[in-house]
Amino acid sequence: MKKHIFSLTILLALLTYDLQAQVKPGTLLIKNGTILTVTKGNQENSDLLIENGKITKIGKGLTAPAGAKTIDAQGMFVMPGIIDAHSxxxxxxxxxxxxxxxxxxxxxxxxxxxxxxxxxxxxxxxxTSHAMHGSANAIGGQCQTIKHRYGGVNPEDLRMEGAPRTIKFALGENPTRVHGIGRGVMPRTRMGVEQVMRRSFSDAKAYDEAMSKYKAEVASNPKALPPKYDRRLETLADVLKGNILIHCHSYRADEILMLMDVCKDYGIKSICFQHVNEGFKVAPELAAFGASASVFADWWAYKFEVYYSTAYNAAILTKNKVVTSINSDSGDYIRHLYHQAGKTQRYGELSDEEALALITINPAKQLGIDKRVGSLELGKDGDIAIFNAHPLSSYAVPQYAIVDGNVEFDRAKDADDQRLSVDPVKSTPSFMQARSRHDHDRCMQGVFELMNYLFQN
Amino acid sequence: MKRTIPILVAVLLLSFAAQAQVAKAKKGTFALTNASINTITKGIVSGTLLIQDGKIAALGANVSIPSGAEVIDCKGLTLYPGFIDGGTSLGLVEVSSVDVTVDADELGDLTPHMEAITAVNPNSVAIPVTRVEGVTTVVAAPQGGRFPGTAALINLAGYSPDAMYAGFKGIVMNFPTAGGGFFDRRSDEERKKDEENALKKLNEYWDAATLYHRIDSAAQTNREVKVAYNPEMAALAQVIRGQMMLMIEVNKAESIENALKWVQAKKIKKVVFTGVAEGWRVADKIAKAKIPVITGPIIAMPTRESDRYDRAYANAGLMHKAGVKVAIRSNDTENVRNLPFNAAFAAAYGLGKDEALRAITITPAEILGVADKMGSLEVGKIANVFAATGDPLETKTQIKHLFIGGYSIPLDSRHIQLYQEFLQRSHAGEK
Structure with a gap:
């Protein structure tokens, strides 16, 4: 019994320690690589120094501070850590x-x-990735920008401190299928989606006015009654004030135009359209509004609203001056966004800089974190990816991933079997059928169980 | 009335003009000169490749160009044989989430007589989208159930399935497996039991097919023996007789081992394993049985949470190293065009560039028994050829010329048309 109490105490101590601990930023020198800064050209055979998690020097012949780790990147390509604006x-x-x-x-x-x-x-x-709410609802939940600080048990370590708040909106087939067809409530159509947005914004505006009125009144009248607290409307009021950035799941050109019109009516200026397969059709309108676009490299035809799309989407948007990124929306594609970006060179012949911007500085802008990450510049976070070939080559193999100066992935040390301990008796974990590509809309995860429940009842 | 005639003439002329704008495949004699020619099987040679009567008529440094041939200067370009994808749903599925456009999956467990070639839509929008990236030939395979149907090899050009048919058919079988999908909520015991029952059922089908084969064989010599119409069994009997290949879809390591035993027990003569996601776990055994595989997609997740992140990329290379004959497939529909990139990932993670290129050209041709017709650039083979600005497994490379069955194919697709229309819109959006 005593033994158990002892173990329990240790366990509790470890847990409390971990919950309080923040991952400590690292110091690291990367030597002799080809440095792709994305924003300020390339530097061959150069070094990059990260001190306490921040990039402090880029140049030749740098020396590591005492005790600091060094990576020899001879023959390798050093780029900013890749950012996924939709996962x-x-x-x-x-x-x-x-x-x-x-x-x-x-x-x-x-x-x-x-x-x-x-x-x-x-x-x-x-x-870095943008952990998003799904696309089942016209106005979904708030999302979280995370840094891939892996290996701890504290969820707080993942949050990118200081990243702007974001929220998921969704247009088209998903909300109309889930709510209109599945639950028999508006929206069943793209008309309905518009009205759901307008009513929500109108309610939020009224709520915010009532709250402001109360706050002004309560200063002189302590007995003033506040409006009934409503976290949904409070959140939407923050959207109206520009405190929360909208990231909207969308496909068709008409619905993209619709949401920009609604946003104009409510004075909302910042919006990033996600997927936006038909964004290329309204690229001038997106550019004029100042909206950005986060797209797939080549997904199309898996449902009707993406049948009339093109793999040249990112190139057309980029050439029309829309800030564009390539996202994964998938636990598979998030592993090879560099390859997805490379496809814009097949479909639209983007330059290396343009293609790399799609997975670095552009998604950083869309998430409002471009002062911190997305390029290799002094003062920015020490978030780095190192490849054995140019990252846009189909043959490139990532060698290291570094977050805040800490090496989080090192291919040379990567184990064949990722289990912490292998039980020799019960050694085979179950076979997980690799998710087929038609499950790739992880945007709808969690909906199927609900639909089953609904249709059974 | 008089006035209407010039109007009619104008209308006719206009419609001709409109038609003339549609690019069509063109048959003829083509001399691709000054090219670097990657024959796949006989090294890289410089010179001319001559296409005549739908075939490669000559290639090399000293090719005499017949008068009347269209000469295409391929300076700076490399010629490759059209890529072959050993497993797709191309032509059978248009929009996967719209049921009425999905013709890959017939009802029933035992439908080996369903002919994929019957349902191939020659006008699927995805076909031009695929071929302009150098994939000229694919296996269109039915899916679902134990025996979903008969797959067919098709060239990606032609106005009818018949014109597209490229000389190979195989009967698809999904091998019974205990492996569940993501939403599989069965217990391990339930899965095991289901697997055993499925195997039992499969053996019943096979016993019936064997019986059919014996009766049908007897009927060839004995007019007294009558054979009832039984297209399911007639289809399977072709496999038993060694006239048709059995394409066994199998992915989990344990199931692959079971499939090896089953093939041996049933003495299946012509067989290929497809999918084979966990082939690396049992590669030696597959190699020993001398069964070739068509594996893919390569750009995929590991099959188990505990596996190294790159296992799917490395699978083809690991199997090849163990001595397995490996072809690569995309297992896709609308994005079969990613076949060369799947090969690139396999190359980078152990298969090597040369072998990866073979895995989407000559190797699938050999496995499917059509290596005398395609899969390399050799005199006498079908002229499935494309010209690229560089390594076609690199995303940066552009495809500049394309020939399928000797036809010059326009580099046009819906994706390209939308690019051309919308890159610079003529209409700014004003009313």
Whole structure:
């Protein structure tokens, strides 16, 4: 018994320690690599120094501070850690698919630091991602920008401190299928989606006015009555004020135009369209509004609303001056975003700089974190990916992923079997059928169970 | 009335003009000169490749160009044989989430007589999208159930399935497996039991097919013996007789071992394993049985949470190293064009560039028994050829000329048309 109490105490101590601990930023020197800064050209045979998690020097002949780790990147390519503006890894829940509007929920409350997908993303050079709510609802939940600090048990370590708040919106087939067809409530059509947005914004505006009025009144009248607290409307009021950035799942040109019109009416200026397969059709309108686009490299035809799309989407958007990124929306694709970016050279002949911007500085801008990450510049976070060939080559193999100066992935040290301990008797873990490509819309994860429930009842 | 005639003439002329804008495949004699020619099987040679009567008529440094041939200067370009994808749903599925456009999956467990070639839509929008990236030939395979149907090899050009048919058919079988999908909530015991029952059922089908084969064989010599119409059994009997290849889809290591035993027990003569996601776990055994594999997609997740992140990339290389004959497939529909990139990943993670290139050209041709017709650039083979600005496994490379069955194929697809229309819109959006 005593032994148990002892173990328990140790365990508790470890847990408390871990919950308080923040991952310590590292110091690291990378030598002799080809440095692709993305924003300020390339530097061959150069070094890059990270001190306490920040890039402090880029140049030749740098020396490591005492005790600092060094990576010899001779013959390798050093680029900013890849950023994915749309993923669903590292979260326990994706869709709160019970109402067309669920602005009050936040996937940041369901972070899963043990998700193997984080490690696999690192193995593809991806160091930051946007863990998003799903696309079941016209107005979904709030999202969380995370850094891939892997290996701890504290969900708080994943949060990118200071990253702007974001929220998921969704247009088209997913919300109309889930709510209109599945639950018999508006929206059943793209017309309905517009009205759900307008009513929500109108309610939020009224709520915010009532709250402001109360706050002014309560100063002179302590007995003033506040409006009934409503976290959903409070969140949407923050959207109206520009405190929360909209990231909207969308496909068709008409619905993209619709949301920009609604945003104009409510004075909302910042919006990033996600997937946006038909963005290329309204590229001038997106550019004029100042909206950005986060797209797939080549997904199309897996459902009707993406049948009339083109793999040249990213190139057309880029050449029309829309800030564009390439995202994964998938635990598979997040591992090879560099390859997805390379496809814009096949489909539209983008330059190396343009193609690399799609997975670095551009998604950083879309998430409002471009002062911190997305390029190799002095003062920025020490988030790095190192490849054995140019990262846009189909043959490139990521060698290291570094977050805040800490090496989170090192291919040379990567084990064949990732289990912490292998039980020789019960040694075979179950076979997980690799998710087929038609499951790739992880945006709808968590909805199927709900639909089954609904149709059974 | 008089006035209407010039109008009619104008309308006719206009419609001709409109038609003339549609690029069509063109038959003829083509001399691709000054090219670097990657024959795949006989090294890289410089010179001319001559296409005549749908075939490669000559290639090399000293090719005499017949008068009337269209000369295409391929300076700076490399010629490759059209890529072959050993497993797709191309032509059978248009929009996968719209049921009425999905013709890959017939009802029933035992439908080996369903002919994929019947349902191939020659006008699928995905076909031009695929071929302009150098993939000229694919296996269109049915899916679902134990015996979903008969797969067919097709060239990606032609106005009818018949014109597209490229000389190989195989009967698809999904090998019974205990492996569950992501949403499989069965217990391990339930899975095991289901697997055993499925194997029992499979053996019943096979016993029936063997009986059919014996009756049908007897009927060839004995007019007294009558054979009832039984297309399911007639289809399987072709495998028993060694006239048709059995394409066994199997992915889990344990199931691969079971499939090896089953093939041996049933003495299947012509067989290929497809999928084979965990082939690396049992590669020696596959090699020993001398069964070739068509594996893919390569750009995929590991099959188990505990596996190294790159196992799917490395699988083809590991099997090749163990001595397995390995071809690569995309297992895709609308993005079969990613076949060369799947090969690139296999190359980078152990297969090597040369072998990866073979895995989407001559190796699948050999496995499917059509190596005398395609899979390399050799005199007498079908002129499935494309010209690229560099290594076609690199995303940066552009495809500049394409020939399928000797036809010059326009480099046009819906994706390209949308690019051309929308790169610089003529209409700014004003009313």
């Amino acid at each position: 669903h890894i590292a979260i326990d829940a994706v869709n709160e698919a019970t109402n067309p509007v669920t602005a009050e929920v936040n996937v940041g409350d369901a972070l899963d630091p043990l998700d193997i997908s984080i490690y696999r993303a690192l193995a593809g050079g991806c160091t």
